[in-house]
Amino acid sequence: MRKHDVLIVGAGGAGLRAAVAAHESGADVAMVTKLHPVRSHTGAAEGGINAALKEEDDWKDHAYDTVKGSDYIGDQDAIETMTEEAPNEVINLENMGMAFSRDENGRVSQRAFGGLSFPRTTYASDKTGHMLLHTMYEQVMKRGVTVYDEWHVTNIVRDGGKCHGVVAYDIQTGEVEGFAAGATVFATGGMGQVYEHTTNAVSCTGDGMSMAYRAGVPMEDMEFVQFHPTTLPSTGILITEGCRGEGGELYNSKGERFMYEYGYAPNDGELASRDVVSRAELTEVQEGRGFEDDCVHLDLTHFGEEKIEERLAQILELARDFEDVDPVTEPIPVKPGQHYSMGGIACNANGETELPGMYAVGEAACVSVHGANRLGGNALLELVVFGKISGKHAANNHLTNVSTTAVEQAVKDERARIEALMDGTGEHQSEIRADVQEVMTEKVNVFRDEEGLKEALEEIREARERYQDVNVKDSSRTFNTDLTQTLELRSIIDVAEAVTLGALERNESRGAHWRYENQERDDENWLKHTLVYHTEDGPEVEYEDVEIKEYEPKVRSY
């Protein structure tokens, strides 16, 4: 058994920032990740990180933009914390060596992004996440923080109403071991693999959300799933919002800039918030003005090669390599794809969950700062601001009476579960997984209706039945990805069920969640957070008030 004051699960941007903060607070901290830190999906973030750095800008404007973007369901106290801390944290990243793009005066560059009233998205070409991830890992190496890489955490040790650490499976050797910790911080990232068409890595399977849920901590606001308006049709690979921030234009098959022409966003056009643009694109397609494969066109050809190479170099590479399109001379076909989970493990602005000793941060968490729709450039910001806060809080408040007996017992239970899983004789995980991903993409997408959601819920519950006898065909103990994918499939099913149930219950349209039966926002009945709890008899839904401070809900238009 390993033992640490603070254990960080997941080593992307949020986890690494939390580890540095915990280390600086003097705690014995270690990280455990199913990948290696530099493989984490933070590296795929492209556009940038928001902060009111300029004199002409004000963090309160950033706060308001975020509240409006969230369609008024983000918690305003947490949003204020994030936006007020943003300039410090972005400068801190620079001071740690992060290679931001530079303006002529040698200062960090900023550009326009969707839903923002000021060009405050600080960027490093179109590789901001890559630069952030590597900078943070450099800081972890520098401090000599222990990293257990390629250890797949499978369970939270809960005993006497507290969290005592986790159980993890060593991917390289097949050993199951306990990690006792006075504070465990879940920074396990998103859940895009619940969907077929997603910008997310195959490792984004919602493991942390599912483990928390099974340990009695609710998943919050899971129905709010962001569909990014510009993903490549064949692979789901992300084409950054920075393209539109730099002046990229969206066209339908009639050659019209539909965001303006059809009144979807008469003021902001392509730079409306993501939920608005995604719905507009699919409406164009449904009304017969799309291109092949349900796409619209993103045109950058007026930029010239030099500008694209300097500011959007990765987009050139991705469009050429993965879609066989050259953005310098032709428009890029794009369509909405699953991108981000606004929902996650319910926690407060310190990252604390209902379970003492357990924290959540980053995309895995729901603080909630994004509400019903996240603004571009606010995800990387959330990672560093709340990564720091939760890491520090965990270091200063970790439990001292950790029960190693409870950890040992949990290890035994988990070994037995995995042994049993290896004996299954039913269907293979790839079949069940594909069915869940397909039904989610078909029925729990941008446009949702009651009938479709009910059908999806039924199919997800069937998938859970089929999973009872799932067949792991690979019997090896060494790097058994068949087994790890089977473990991940249970997370996918848990998360898919919470998303669909939340969406079915919420009979209104708000941010990224749109319902055919009620296409308007309904503040009277639905200005509240959804909490999905795990029970023996299936999920149970409860609701919680939204924290409203300065900004009263009003009509949202771009």
Add this chain to the structure above:
Amino acid sequence: MATTEETQKPDAATATDEETATLEVFRYVPEEDDEPYFETFEIETFEGMTVLDALIKIRDEQDPSLTIRHSCRMARCGSDAVYINGTQRLACNTQVREVGDPVKVEPLPRFDVIRDLVVEMNEFYDRMESVEPWFQPDHEPETGEEYLQSPENRRNIDTVLDCIWCGACTSSCSPAATDSDFPGPAALAKAYRFYKDEREGEETRKRRLEMLESSHGIYRCHTQFNCTEVCPKGISPTEAIMEMSRDAVKEKLRFWR
């Protein structure tokens, strides 16, 4: 543990038509196989299919025990560097139809094999860490202020900053294979990223150069450009190493003058 150099080359398979491809995949499970071997799979291809797509298709439809590291599938996480028809490449951005038929897929040469296409990366990570790859400015910043950096200086390091730690270059490097204390191309390119960053300052620059100049350092490079040829991100570690070597010689001359 086996290394890929112990394996034998199979006979070339016959060419197939456009709709299918033949993959010859290196297989090795330590607790089951005495020796590594190649297994042949026939698959239907589609327009735009990558080698990673092909391997996943085999895994999902024919043999769930086939093992490869992969995550982002967009050439960013650096997990899936393998050896495809004799060249180090990322499986996820290599088109099946562009590399010829059959497609022979092996683990990275000169890395220990854990299983199938998965190699031991720890030695590579140790090499990376050996160059102290973290920002070491001469002076503390003023509170709340960023260090200034000219756009030109930032541009100079743009390419090397793109390194994804995939290991392709280090696998291609013969000096790295024979000298485990030589950091190798990826680590030296990472060192160059800091060495050239004007924000660190002159003291750190000199110290970095002294560190890299040691007997196992930059002069070990044979300037064969293998690393440059295989880098999936278009980085040229060779040129970075050559520039640092020239600077080191200049510093020496200045000292003796």
